[in-house]
Amino acid sequence: MRTGLTEVEARFVRYERVARLATVDEDGAPRVVPICPVLDDGTLLFASEPTAKLRHLGRDPRCSVVFDSYVEEWNLNHQVQVRGSGRLIGGGAEWDRGKRLLDEKYPQYEPLYPIEPGTTLIVAVRIERVTSEGF
8 A cells, every 4th residue: 555646547447437436424424525626736626515424524534535446458458546545625715726727627616516615625645645546
């Protein structure tokens, strides 16, 4: 297990459009939901309105994020799992940067689900451990 992404893993993470976020709920059970993250200098960023995943991260910041691609020819499959700590960002320059990066990667945010101050938080997941397969 490593503490950072290799360059090939980072390219894969930057390219993938959807990942799965695992958090720990109030009963200690895992909860997995899809997210649309962007990689920024060794940190994963995603946006969310107040939801269960934000409640879980606010109570226990430990989380995992999995990026994967699947094809029927299994020797071509790839996956990167990141374990880390999620931090909620409600405003300021760091929030502005996250919004800009997310809007660049996902242009559909603005017309469909605008990331707005006061209603949308940016989550920063600090990458602490990395595993991967298929690289």
